[in-house]
């Protein structure tokens with residue numbers, strides 16, 4: 001048997017993926033349909049915001065402050081354009097957001113006035129410029145408001161819509177194929193079979209892809225049979241930019257994915273990494289299709305997803321900032337890793353005020369998965385750092401911050 005090569009250090013494996021993966025392409029779409037998509041162009045204001053002088057209150061635009069009475073010559077709602085310019089002693093009733101007529105130098109609030117017929121009486125002082133939003137005050141024309149590589153969340157999507165731009169260049173969504181392998185893997189709904197497992201990897205992955213808005217198709221669970229697995233992978237490769245398999249990547253008799261991805265025509269990019277759990281990951285490329293051979297253990301699958309697969313999917317989507325999002329947290333329990341590998345520790349956030357504190361969940365075993373039910377995120381220990389003390393600050397990868 002060939003001696004096993006040293007697994008790739010985690011940062012090197014991440015870099016290999018960043019370098020090898022490119023976005024799948026771009027398309028022009030209707031801005032309304034662009035929610036969740038990634039911009040492939042910078043977005044600039046098409047005109048100044050606001051494009052006319054606007055009243056910030058319901059009130060009266062006056063020609064010159066300091067008089068006690070004004071003649072009301074016009075009433076303007078938001079969106080209506082003034083027909084008259086205001087001259088000395090004249091006022092216009094303006095609603096919030098309405099365009100202030102030429103000659104109007106200030107707007108006084110309704111509450112500070114009295115009106116008899118068309119005669120306006122001022123009951124408070126008003127200064128020049130008061131309650132008027134100037135042209136371009138918010139943004140000048142041709143100002144960048146959104147950058148290429150930004151994923152349009154509801155907030156950013158509404159900013160795009162606010163610009164009024166109707167068509168937008170976005171990255172095409174990658175199509176993902178999922179292959180679940182394993183004779184022992186049952187689908188939810190099938191009767192329990194002693195010695196088997198229910199498929200959680202499919203549901204974890206499809207749930208994550210759904211959150212990203214990425215379309216996917218699933219095959220399996222398929223039996224651990226070399227021909228079946230090869231045919232299933234080929235079928236998915238025809239239609240998908242990225243094919244992800246679950247299981248069958250270690251050294252067992254039924255582990256067929258690894259030899260397949262080492263066969264002719266595939267270029268292996270990553271062949272095992274120094275992460276724990278999740279070491280046996282294999283990533284290969286053929287033509288324009290990427291193949292991720294993910295370990296079947298759900299804990300190993302999940303960890304590989306957050307550190308390698310999610311950055312890859314984001315990169316295919318055209319996202320600018322693809323690396324896992326981390327923030328500082330204080331340890332309530334000490335952590336111990338092993339030198340020479342990147343240990344990933346499942347943690348739970350402690351619910352009390354003050355700096356965010358996390359504690360390690362009791363089990364960190366690769367074969368255990370159910371405690372992810374109370375797990376908020378992961379802490380990565382470096383290959384040089386063996387031990388962290390309670391009270392030390394660590395970088396927390398919180399699940400909810402990754403999508």
Ligand SMILES: Nc1nc2c(c(=O)[nH]1)N[C@H]1C(S)=C(S)[C@@H](COP(=O)(O)OP(=O)(O)OC[C@H]3O[C@@H](n4cnc5c(N)ncnc54)[C@H](O)[C@@H]3O)O[C@H]1N2
Nearest residue numbers: 182197198199200201247248249250251279295296297300
């Ligand atoms: N001799 C060696 N044995 C193992 C090695 C090794 O280097 N030499 N590596 C170990 C490591 S590390 C891991 S991680 C696992 C990975 O194994 P596989 O990817 O081949 O996964 P399977 O054997 O197919 O399954 C492992 C485990 O996970 C369960 N499983 C599989 N698919 C699913 C699913 N969709 N949903 C839920 N659970 C699933 C499966 O029933 C097994 O219990 O290998 C070690 N062994």
Ligand code: MOO
Nearest residue numbers: 277278279300366
């Ligand atoms: O890398 Mo495996 O996930 O240690 O058990």
